[in-house]
Amino acid sequence: xxxxxxxxxxxxxxxxxxxxxxxxxxxxxxxxxxxxxxxxxxxxxxxxxxxxxxxxxxxxxxxxxxxxxxxxxxxxxxxxxxxxxxxxxxxxxxxxxxxxxxxxxxxxxxxxxxxxxxxxxxxxxxxxxxxxxxxxxxxxxxxxxxxxxxxxxxxxxxxxxxxxxxxxxxxxxxxxxxxxxxxxxxxxxxxxxxxxxxxxxxxxxxxxxxxxxxxxxxxxxxxxxxxxxxxxxxxxxxxxxxxxxxxxxxxxxxxxxxxxxxxxxxxxxxxxxxxxxxxxxxxxxxxxxxxxxxxxxxxxxxxxxxxxxxxxxxxxxxxxxxxxxxxxxxxxxxxxxxxxxxxxxxxxxxxxxxxxxxxxxxxxxxxxxxxxxxxxxxxxxxxxxxxxxxxxxxxxxxxxxxxxxxxxxxxxxxxxxxxxxxxxxxxxxxxxxxxxxxxxx
Amino acid sequence: xxxxxxxxxxxxxxxxxxxxxxxxxxxxxxxxxxxxxxxxxxxxxxxxxxxxxxxxxxxxxxxxxxxxxxxxxxxxxxxxxxxxxxxxxxxxxxxxxxxxxxxxxxxxxxxxxxxxxxxxxxxxxxxxxxxxxxxxxxxxxxxxxxxxxxxxxxxxxxxxxxxxxxxxxxxxxxxxxxxxxxxxxxxxxxxxxxxxxxxxxxxxxxxxxxxxxxxxxxxxxxxxxxxxxxxxxxxxxxxxxxxxxxxxxxxxxxxxxxxxxxxxxxxxxxxxxxxxxxxxxxxxxxxxxxxxxxxxxxxxxxxxxxxxxxxxxxxxxxxxxxxxxxxxxxxxxxxxxxxxxxxxxxxxxxxxxxxxxx
Numbered sequence: 001x002x003x004x005x006x007x008x009x010x011x012x013x014x015x016x017x018x019x020x021x022x023x024x025x026x027x028x029x030x031x032x033x034x035x036x037x038x039x040x041x042x043x044x045x046x047x048x049x050x051x052x053x054x055x056x057x058x059x060x061x062x063x064x065x066x067x068x069x070x071x072x073x074x075x076x077x078x079x080x081x082x083x084x085x086x087x088x089x090x091x092x093x094x095x096x097x098x099x100x101x102x103x104x105x106x107x108x109x110x111x112x113x114x115x116x117x118x119x120x121x122x123x124x125x126x127x128x129x130x131x132x133x134x135x136x137x138x139x140x141x142x143x144x145x146x147x148x149x150x151x152x153x154x155x156x157x158x159x160x161x162x163x164x165x166x167x168x169x170x171x172x173x174x175x176x177x178x179x180x181x182x183x184x185x186x187x188x189x190x191x192x193x194x195x196x197x198x199x200x201x202x203x204x205x206x207x208x209x210x211x212x213x214x215x216x217x218x219x220x221x222x223x224x225x226x227x228x229x230x231x232x233x234x235x236x237x238x239x240x241x242x243x244x245x246x247x248x249x250x251x252x253x254x255x256x257x258x259x260x261x262x263x264x265x266x267x268x269x270x271x272x273x274x275x276x277x278x279x280x281x282x283x284x285x286x287x288x289x290x291x292x293x294x295x296x297x298x299x300x301x302x303x304x305x306x307x308x309x310x311x312x313x314x315x316x317x318x319x320x321x322x323x324x325x326x327x328x329x330x331x332x333x334x335x336x337x338x339x340x341x342x343x344x345x346x347x348x349x350x351x352x353x354x355x356x357x358x359x360x361x362x363x364x365x366x367x368x369x370x371x372x373x374x375x376x377x378x379x380x381x382x383x384x385x386x387x388x389x390x391x392x393x394x395x396x397x398x399x400x401x402x403x404x405x406x407x408x409x410x411x412x413x414x415x416x417x418x419x420x421x422x423x424x425x426x427x428x429x430x431x432x433x434x435x436x437x438x439x440x441x
Numbered sequence: 442x443x444x445x446x447x448x449x450x451x452x453x454x455x456x457x458x459x460x461x462x463x464x465x466x467x468x469x470x471x472x473x474x475x476x477x478x479x480x481x482x483x484x485x486x487x488x489x490x491x492x493x494x495x496x497x498x499x500x501x502x503x504x505x506x507x508x509x510x511x512x513x514x515x516x517x518x519x520x521x522x523x524x525x526x527x528x529x530x531x532x533x534x535x536x537x538x539x540x541x542x543x544x545x546x547x548x549x550x551x552x553x554x555x556x557x558x559x560x561x562x563x564x565x566x567x568x569x570x571x572x573x574x575x576x577x578x579x580x581x582x583x584x585x586x587x588x589x590x591x592x593x594x595x596x597x598x599x600x601x602x603x604x605x606x607x608x609x610x611x612x613x614x615x616x617x618x619x620x621x622x623x624x625x626x627x628x629x630x631x632x633x634x635x636x637x638x639x640x641x642x643x644x645x646x647x648x649x650x651x652x653x654x655x656x657x658x659x660x661x662x663x664x665x666x667x668x669x670x671x672x673x674x675x676x677x678x679x680x681x682x683x684x685x686x687x688x689x690x691x692x693x694x695x696x697x698x699x700x701x702x703x704x705x706x707x708x709x710x711x712x713x714x715x716x717x718x719x720x721x722x723x724x725x726x727x728x729x730x731x732x733x734x735x736x737x738x739x740x741x742x743x744x745x746x747x748x749x750x751x752x753x754x755x756x757x758x759x760x761x762x763x764x765x766x767x768x769x770x771x772x773x774x775x776x777x778x779x780x781x782x783x784x785x786x787x788x789x790x791x792x793x794x795x796x797x798x799x
Contacts, residue, residue: 040756040759041763045756049756080739080756080758080762085693085700086496086732087735089496090492090493090496092492093487093488093491093492094488094492096487096488097486097488112697112699115603115693115695115697116694116695116696116700118694118695119693119695120694123617135603186590187590187699188590188602188697312754427597431597431605432605432607432608433608
């Protein structure tokens with residue numbers, strides 16, 4: 001009895017060391033290898049599955065339809081992080097070793113994993129792209145050369161939402177004396193918009209009441225009781241996961257109009273509104289990208305990828321907010337590689353070269369049309385001082401079946417956000433002894 | 442034959458009281474340290490340092506901390522991750538606010554801060570025991586991360602409570618490569634592990650074990666309850682605090698308070714249970730089991746899928762890995778409820794008799 005037990009353990013240990021010792025080189029020679037730290041299991045598995053399915057479907061489309069980027073085929077490997085920081089770091093380290101040119105650019109899709117990689121990525125010369133999450137002050141590329149919070153960040157969303165509310169009320173001056181509640185997930189993510197909204201409240205003269213919801217937020221009776229007593233004009237919902245659906249259903253229970261609720265983009269996917277069933281009708285959300293299947297690129301994926309059996313994406317995910325966001329994220333990676341190839345030659349490019357590519361990335365309206373994305377995302381122009389490249393958000397409203405765009409791409413108080421970004425980045429630079437400077441190509 | 446203490450005569454009290462009284466143990470520990478300090482740096486890659494060895498050592502240290510409290514002093518705690526958070530944030534603030542503070546001193550001070558907080562949350566242990574105490578320490582687990590986010594002074598007014606650990610610089614040498622960080626962490630963990638080994642065999646450790654085995658009897662023979670239980674909380678939290686500081690400074694660099702959540706506390710408790718309750722060696726084995734096995738399974742299952750050219754749905758391997766991992770935990774707990782350290786003990790007994798078992 002004891003003998004076989006010991007034998008088994010020795011065997012396990014030996015096998016373990018033999019296996020983990022040499023992570024396999026997964027990269028086919030001559031391809032652009034893209035490392036993907038994804039998650040499809042764990043508490044946020046449903047969100048991750050939609051995003052990373054879209055991401056991989058777009059990469060497959062580029063290979064199938066265009067034969068790669070300027071003839072350089074894409075290859076990729078997905079490593080499961082379970083939305084867990086320790087596993088995220090392990091995946092990152094593993095993907096890093098899998099090819100000569102590195103993992104191109106990493107989309108951590110988790111604020112926690114982003115923070116865990118902030119110090120590692122510059123040392124390894126691997127750019128991180130955080131599409132709508134992560135560290136807001138990373139917009140200042142002079143302090144964070146390797147971090148790209150592309151398109152828009154939380155502070156853009158917060159000021160954008162204030163502007164949206166002001167428009168609905170009939171102008172910024174009408175906000176004076178109005179009462180706005182911020183119902184937020186009690187975590188680093190939920191606290192991110194506080195300084196901006198406080199500054200907006202002081203500037204425009206509305207009253208801001210911040211009400212925290214403890215994780216996971218599936219019980220909000222007391223918070224909504226508080227809201228009912230306070231009688232706010234608007235509620236800004238800054239939630240994640242189950243908290244969003246609960247907020248919507250509880251709002252219905254206490255009779256707060258959903259037409260007076262605005263969420264951010266992590267509170268604005270089908271996962272949230274469908275879980276709340278009828279309670280979500282009329283609810284608004286700021287969005288980074290539009291949902292829907294009408295875009296040329298979505299039809300191309302259906303034609304070149306899904307119809308040919310090259311995709312494992314469940315049919316119901318196609319065209320959802322998060323799936324489209326994954327497609328857009330993959331497109332930005334691919335276009336950054338293309339930009340880098342323009343300078344460094346049509347071959348697989350390294351992390352350092354991709355970083356240059358992202359920093360000089362321009363995807364204007366024409367290019368978006370060519371790529372088939374149309375108005376799904378705003379045009380982007382990245383520079384060293386502006387690592388987000390856009391700062392625009394667009395508002396969507398849930399009509400009971402799907403998200404409908406109800407505004408153009410709009411921006412909030414960009415000057416104020418910019419100043420706060422620079423202050424915050426300067427403080428970080430001082431703490432870390434960084435001299436802010438643009439990296440040379 | 443190989444592992445036999447017969448013939449090893451002790452001729453002085455010092456020889457009788459040494460940390461590893463058996464020659465073979467001394468040789469094994471020295472060989473192991475030699476491998477860890479010399480051989481590993483010769484062969485390991487960055488992947489090994491950053492993804493496997495550093496987290497393994499950090500979690501081992503936290504597990505030793507909890508093992509002192511739960512395994513030796515018998516006080517069940519679910520607050521280990523919170524004490525790690527205290528250590529990390531305190532070390533960060535000492536570095537930030539005291540000019541010229543040596544980084545090692547700030548680790549130690551971080552540990553002391555954690556010890557202080559641990560003693561405060563250990564006070565209920567004088568009146569309540571077992572599961573009820575676990576619930577009381579749960580308060581620490583909820584209160585501390587909340588406080589660290591709530592009071593932005595702790596994170597130098599970062600909007601979201603995130604701290605960015607300062608670079609490690611000791612006597613002008615910058616510990617910025619994974620290999621150098623590994624050696625630093627290894628040195629600290631080795632030192633603290635030996636200190637723990639030393640502590641648990643002496644007066645303090647015996648007092649802890651007496652309280653664990655029967656607190657009324659311990660009190661009767663003159664062990665002070667207050668003193669013993671609070672030292673257990675203090676020493677345990679000190680270890681967790683240093684582990685937290687290393688987690689922030691040497692492993693991740695930038696951490697948010699939510700990293701130190703209940704989930705991590707549970708993981709550390711599982712490391713103690715699987716490794717062996719009341720064993721320093723078991724703390725290392727348990728940490729290795731919980732941190733390394735999922736990675737190993739992930740790599741193994743991916744390779745199997747690739748080898749057989751299986752076209753799986755994405756996520757299937759991850760699900761399978763969780764299933765196998767869970768099944769292995771149950772398997773080990775059934776065949777060896779006393780943890781992996783007990784297996785080593787059995788192996789040692791066999792070795793004593795080898796090659797002529799009776």
